[in-house]
Amino acid sequence: MLRANSFPARGPMKPLAIAVACVLVGWLLSAVLPSYFVFLGTTAIVAMISLLGLGIVTGSAGMMALCQLSFAAVGAWVVSWLNSVDAPGGLMVWLPLGGLAAAAAGVVVGLPALRLRGVNLAVVTLGFAAAADLTLGKIQFPGTQTGIQVARPDLFPGDRRYFLFAVIVLALCSLLVHFLQASRWGSGWKFVAFSERGTASAGTSVTVTKLTAFGASAFLAGIGGGLLSGQVGLVYPSSFTTIQSLALYVLAIVSGSYLIDMAVLGGILWVLVPELLKRFGISQDWGFVIFGALGIQSLTTGSNLGADLRAMWWRRTQGRRKSMEVTSPTAAVPTAVTKPTAARRPASSASVSGSPVSEAGALLSVRGLSVTFGHVTALSEVDLDLAEGSVTGLMGPNGAGKSTMVDALAGFLPQHQGTIQLAGQSLNGLSPMERARLGIRRTFQQDRVPPTLSVGAYVRFIARGQASDKRVEELLAFFNCPPPSTQLARVDVGTRRLIEVAANMAASPRLLLLDEPAAGLSHEEHVSFAEQLVQLPARFGTTLLLIEHDLDMVRSVCNDLVVLNFGEVIASGQRDDVLANPQVMTAYMGELEVS
């Protein structure tokens, strides 16, 4: 719940400073620690880097990846091989090459993830880990039979210096993860974990998002593996067994390694637990029993060390923060400066509201749209024209086909019949992502706002670079939304819908499909939301199709109405004409009241 708190405010200085401080601490440790602990420390750092990778693929992107150490083995193998053929550049060059090779392996293993999710992916990655494990046992690492030790960098000879080198590599990897998590990729990972539909509707490729998660995660594992080969000199497959991969996966869940500091803590646990057992003369195999038990505990309670520690910290500092919020102007929810003073009816000029619209002036033109699910006909031969700059209400009783209509327009029902054109361009055959990029955006009836993001990161992700920070803030203020730094997890569901609308407006869409956006709002919020919606076409040039049940809202916002019942259009045209139509009254009120 509290994960995104770990990412400090934007700006590269603070993380850079922390990284430099960590390297200094590492340098100090390398000087003062007993040599045995220095060696153990390097082992811990290797685990930390692998855990950072798992944090991306498992923690952020929510995919079950059980083969992290197989990727590490790829990195180690490449480094050992480069060493055995005496490739130029030394370990400092081989290390990123090993990482890149592992990333390539990660993308290949991730390929099935494009169509697979959840537990099927776990089966694939476990299969990969088991096969890689057996293969390594057979082929061994280059140089082990001939006894060619992997050469350490000239600058970092000896265990102490090499520890410092490992700390520097860790700091660089942490910075990489930090900036990736704060980037579009990072938002995409958290988005895809929450909703693939939401990701595609934001114009972001689900494929690319998943592959980048796998690639980045495997890259880090490969770096870890390469670092290990420099540490031990001769690499053996026993460092990369499947069971260790599983243990690392469990540890990533227990520690919450999507948080950088928790990946560091996880790496420490990775060596500390077996070391303590050894000190007390207990079999080190108990280490994985402990990890397994902690994993079961963590999974069944849905918590992890990182979240728990942060929740504790948050509770302790909450009082202090509250007093700060009162005095800080940016922390308080802003009153909308641009809030309209009174509801304006949409301009009813012929060019924007005439209905049915002549085809030349239509932004969206739908002909003969039919959708069937098995024997159920959800939509039948629907024709629809939306004039540029109009606000059209899509009404109908429950099950009438409204949301199916929005799904078909947004590209989630490629099996539909009929044609859909946006400004004369056919959309048939285009994916949801391609349609979003052409300027059709949608909001969802269900909550598709990932609570793991901040408001600002969410809006920037949806906007796809279409809006400056200033414009994002303006739009949020326009819709009375909390400021960008707020965590979405702390925002109520009704307000999340408003943020969803604001974010999609930030993408400057040509057509925005709103699926019951006002659900979950209070009456007052309803009224003010209606006032805001009315202004959108004139202010931003966006055409709106609004699914709404609230007749007051429909009356105050829409100039045209389309009414569906049992998948067929029973009335369409100007608002007042449609609302007076007896068929519409029957569909809404039932036979008795009307007759």
Next chain:
Amino acid sequence: MLQGALAGLAAGGLYAVIAVCLTLMARLVRVVNFSQVAIGMFAAYLAVIFAEQHLPQWAATAAGVCVGAVVSGLIGWIIAQWLPEAGIGARSAVSVASLLLLVSLSFILFGSKPKTFKSLLPGPAFSVGNVVVTQVTVVMVALALVVAVGCHVLLTKSKIGTKLRALSERPTTAELLGVPAKGLSIAVWVGTGLISAAAVSIVAPTQTNDPISLSFIIVPASAAALLGGFRRLDLAVVGGLALGMLQGALAQFEQMSVLRYWVPFLIIVVFLLWTQRKEVWDVAR
């Protein structure tokens, strides 16, 4: 070639039995149980320990299988107790943790070296030409068929089967209708634990039987279950048997041994990509 394929049939039978258990678990209690074979492995090792205490072999095996069923039930209870509404991913992740726990626990209790298992079913059953078919093979293939057919009949013909299907499709609704959800879930865990423990106990003497090799029979078994999409028992059986025979046939060629390791993985990937080649979305809407 044929000899190898028939030799692989015993392992194929085990894959098939486990695949049926995995399919049942996925359908009825929404778990892909990664610890399915580990539970069996644990039971088989316990049987060795019991036999060392001068228990007759059959009694030691029976005791081991019973403990296996109890362990399985315990994991099931944990999931039913704390993750009743969670998705299949979260529930399956628990079984990853329990796989880790069981394997390391058996290292501690039994050591990491392979054990000498006394064969329950020694010797050949019959021979086709010059190819010998062992008793284990016959029993395993029969067991796979019996378990699959038995489960199918139980699910479609019996009252308890109806309840189980209700539970799998609409757990909350079923519970509101008075189906004892938790009890039935745990019963499924105990049942599959019993079956897989028995199967592993029969096959273990003929396989590489250190704890890890045995536990990771889960990989080909889940490949077989995937062939049936974790829904169809018949395809799971066919997949398991075919996979075992393919691996057995490949084992004849020394130079192909690396390929043999990758067979389950490649089958999983190719099959999944083919069946899910059309775009599918994560939720209904």
